Amino acid sequence: MTTTIAIDAMGGDYGADVTVPAAIDFLKKTHNANDYKIILVGIEDQIRPLVSQNNADDLIANQSLLIYPATQVVDMEEAPAMALKKKKDSSMRVAINLVKENTAQACVSAGNTGALMATARFVLKMIPGIDRPALCSIIPSKDHQKTIRMLDLGANVDSSPDMLLQFAIMGSVLTRHVDNVDLPKIGLLNVGAEDIKGSEKVKKAASLLSQSSLLNYTGYVEGHELYDNKVDVVVCDGFEGNISLKTSEGVADLLVNAAREEFKRNIFTRFAALVAMPVLKAIKMRLDPRSFNGATFIGLNGIVIKSHGGADKVSFMYALETAAKQAKLNMTDHIREQITIALDTKKTG
Amino acid sequence: MTTTIAIDAMGGDYGADVTVPAAIDFLKKTHNANDYKIILVGIEDQIRPLVSQNNADDLIANQSLLIYPATQVVDMEEAPAMALKKKKDSSMRVAINLVKENTAQACVSAGNTGALMATARFVLKMIPGIDRPALCSIIPSKDHQKTIRMLDLGANVDSSPDMLLQFAIMGSVLTRHVDNVDLPKIGLLNVGAEDIKGSEKVKKAASLLSQSSLLNYTGYVEGHELYDNKVDVVVCDGFEGNISLKTSEGVADLLVNAAREEFKRNIFTRFAALVAMPVLKAIKMRLDPRSFNGATFIGLNGIVIKSHGGADKVSFMYALETAAKQAKLNMTDHIREQITIALDTKKTG
Numbered sequence: 001m002t003t004t005i006a007i008d009a010m011g012g013d014y015g016a017d018v019t020v021p022a023a024i025d026f027l028k029k030t031h032n033a034n035d036y037k038i039i040l041v042g043i044e045d046q047i048r049p050l051v052s053q054n055n056a057d058d059l060i061a062n063q064s065l066l067i068y069p070a071t072q073v074v075d076m077e078e079a080p081a082m083a084l085k086k087k088k089d090s091s092m093r094v095a096i097n098l099v100k101e102n103t104a105q106a107c108v109s110a111g112n113t114g115a116l117m118a119t120a121r122f123v124l125k126m127i128p129g130i131d132r133p134a135l136c137s138i139i140p141s142k143d144h145q146k147t148i149r150m151l152d153l154g155a156n157v158d159s160s161p162d163m164l165l166q167f168a169i170m171g172s173v174l175t176r177h178v179d180n181v182d183l184p185k186i187g188l189l190n191v192g193a194e195d196i197k198g199s200e201k202v203k204k205a206a207s208l209l210s211q212s213s214l215l216n217y218t219g220y221v222e223g224h225e226l227y228d229n230k231v232d233v234v235v236c237d238g239f240e241g242n243i244s245l246k247t248s249e250g251v252a253d254l255l256v257n258a259a260r261e262e263f264k265r266n267i268f269t270r271f272a273a274l275v276a277m278p279v280l281k282a283i284k285m286r287l288d289p290r291s292f293n294g295a296t297f298i299g300l301n302g303i304v305i306k307s308h309g310g311a312d313k314v315s316f317m318y319a320l321e322t323a324a325k326q327a328k329l330n331m332t333d334h335i336r337e338q339i340t341i342a343l344d345t346k347k348t349g
Numbered sequence: 350m351t352t353t354i355a356i357d358a359m360g361g362d363y364g365a366d367v368t369v370p371a372a373i374d375f376l377k378k379t380h381n382a383n384d385y386k387i388i389l390v391g392i393e394d395q396i397r398p399l400v401s402q403n404n405a406d407d408l409i410a411n412q413s414l415l416i417y418p419a420t421q422v423v424d425m426e427e428a429p430a431m432a433l434k435k436k437k438d439s440s441m442r443v444a445i446n447l448v449k450e451n452t453a454q455a456c457v458s459a460g461n462t463g464a465l466m467a468t469a470r471f472v473l474k475m476i477p478g479i480d481r482p483a484l485c486s487i488i489p490s491k492d493h494q495k496t497i498r499m500l501d502l503g504a505n506v507d508s509s510p511d512m513l514l515q516f517a518i519m520g521s522v523l524t525r526h527v528d529n530v531d532l533p534k535i536g537l538l539n540v541g542a543e544d545i546k547g548s549e550k551v552k553k554a555a556s557l558l559s560q561s562s563l564l565n566y567t568g569y570v571e572g573h574e575l576y577d578n579k580v581d582v583v584v585c586d587g588f589e590g591n592i593s594l595k596t597s598e599g600v601a602d603l604l605v606n607a608a609r610e611e612f613k614r615n616i617f618t619r620f621a622a623l624v625a626m627p628v629l630k631a632i633k634m635r636l637d638p639r640s641f642n643g644a645t646f647i648g649l650n651g652i653v654i655k656s657h658g659g660a661d662k663v664s665f666m667y668a669l670e671t672a673a674k675q676a677k678l679n680m681t682d683h684i685r686e687q688i689t690i691a692l693d694t695k696k697t698g
Contacts, residue, residue: 142602142606157540157547157548158549189592191506191587198506199506199588223591223592223593223594223597223598223599224596224599224602225595225599226599227599228599239548240589242540243538243593244593245572246571246572246574247597247600248599248600249573250574250576250577251576251600251601252600252604253491254489255604257491258635262632262635265628268627269627271624272624272627273625275625276621276622276628278617278618278621279608279612279614279621279625282611282614283607283608283611286607287604287607
């Protein structure tokens with residue numbers, strides 16, 4: 001069966017210059033013909049020439065690549081409420097509409113995060129039983145064969161313990177299906193200073209998670225254990241999740257910066273850099289944030305994948321892969337199913 | 350004038366094996382005679398032989414090094430309440446008592462964080478106007494000449510906006526005096542996802558900080574900007590502070606681990622490692638967490654410095670330096686003074 005993915009072709013820092021070649025490579029290089037169809041949503045005059053430049057007129061001809069017109073573009077800095085109100089024909093909104101009407105089984109956007117969340121929520125609505133969507137992404141792991149998911153990475157702040165339970169259930173379902181992990185281990189992000197074992201909210205959430213028969217809850221995870229393969233899914237409020245994620249970026253940056261300065265210090269260190277280069281590149285590859293691109297707005301009636309705004313082609317293709325996998329697996333149905341069970345248990349329990 | 354520092358000689362993973370040599374090197378190698386006096390608090394039978402082994406009987410003879418007996422030791426895993434109740438003659442407690450009675454102008458412990466906080470708070474009491482102490486530490490900076498302080502790193506969770514204001518004032522005073530920064534720039538740790546600009550608490554705190562005439566509040570700081578020299582002091586609740594700090598440790602660990610594996614891969618990478626070694630060491634030195642050792646429990650009627658439990662001699666000496674500097678500057682008085690002004694402003698304002 002052919003799976004269709006809608007792309008907000010105008011979204012992101014580089015818009016169609018990245019999304020169009022990524023879509024073409026996705027179809028031509030990494031997947032079999034007929035497995036996927038891609039709809040590029042946006043300003044036709046900008047998209048069409050890029051298709052030709054990338055020698056992909058054949059994809060248009062055989063209808064595995066379609067261009068779907070949308071006249072507006074949501075700015076990266078635009079207020080979500082304004083985008084929702086004034087940009088009803090934006091590439092972002094139209095791409096989401098295509099998911100809503102099941103023309104596409106998933107959509108991907110590198111656009112304005114807040115606008116994407118607000119629009120997706122408005123158009124697709126929440127899965128009954130889920131209060132708010134979460135942003136779920138893969139994080140690097142010390143054992144680089146293993147996948148660790150973390151949510152919420154910043155869709156919400158001030159989430160309640162009940163919402164953390166919903167996040168846990170969704171993260172568990174996602175990991176079970178996408179990574180074929182039978183009983184994903186779920187951890188709650190918490191602090192470990194001796195006197196304080198977490199905020200009131202986290203303590204309450206821990207009690208909810210440990211009582212749920214749907215979850216394999218294994219306890220608290222501290223910040224320094226995030227990448228330790230201790231669990232499969234790390235659950236947290238979007239405030240801490242976002243701070244933790246961005247702190248990681250900051251530290252990686254600090255280290256790379258220090259390395260660059262030290263290697264440039266003198267003729268000997270420059271030689272050392274030359275010799276060490278392949279190794280440094282291998283390290284970079286392993287931890288390349290591009291390969292972790294593609295966060296899922298989970299909890300909606302439809303698959304919406306957020307790519308990093310600054311994604312390049314390779315990186316955007318990872319986001320497309322994320323969308324493709326979840327669409328093939330009908331992830332929304334699985335989540336809906338588990339949440340229904342959770343609600344039934346709550347009623348009868 | 351001679352400044353006296355009391356050391357919980359039994360605290361930390363290595364106890365007297367680290368604290369005694371560190372105290373001796375501090376007195377013999379890094380400071381002038383008569384500038385400092387150190388009181389080693391703990392089990393005399395364990396401390397005394399170490400003094401001799403480190404050829405420091407002269408320091409005992411001239412009374413710049415003193416041994417003050419305490420019969421108990423607080424375990425690293427002991428519940429703070431139990432330590433407070435049952436260990437009234439612990440090396441930790443007695444060291445804090447020496448600060449209370451002004452025999453020492455500061456104390457340093459590598460012991461159980463929770464017990465140290467509970468005991469210090471119980472013995473020394475809070476500075477009037479401060480609700481709870483915060484844990485304040487230096488974090489690395491991209492520009493490695495510059496000092497960035499962050500608080501609270503985990504003394505409290507669920508801090509109120511008012512408490513965040515108190516943290517900001519204390520952090521500002523500390524930076525002004527210790528680093529001679531006239532108007533330290535103060536930032537609030539927050540998230541930056543487009544739709545959500547922080548929790549309710551952080552928004553309220555931002556309003557308080559921006560209104561305070563005692564502060565040079567410059568706005569929000571995101572996780573990835575922590576090390577960017579954007580501000581001099583980063584203020585946050587201990588929950589996020591602890592998660593951010595520990596996430597940093599986790600990422601650094603992940604990177605070092607990846608580097609180690611990649612450099613070991615084959616004969617060429619092993620050669621590369623050999624050549625790159627001095628550079629890698631220089632990077633390590635620059636970001637060496639040991640050199641950031643010595644967190645201040647700020648807000649108490651007395652200076653209490655927490656060393657990392659696993660500190661080695663070099664690292665513990667950094668904690669001693671932190672204590673020494675703050676003691677010489679009478680930091681507690683400066684904080685008391687500013688908090689009094691803040692309270693007066695609040696009354697009249």
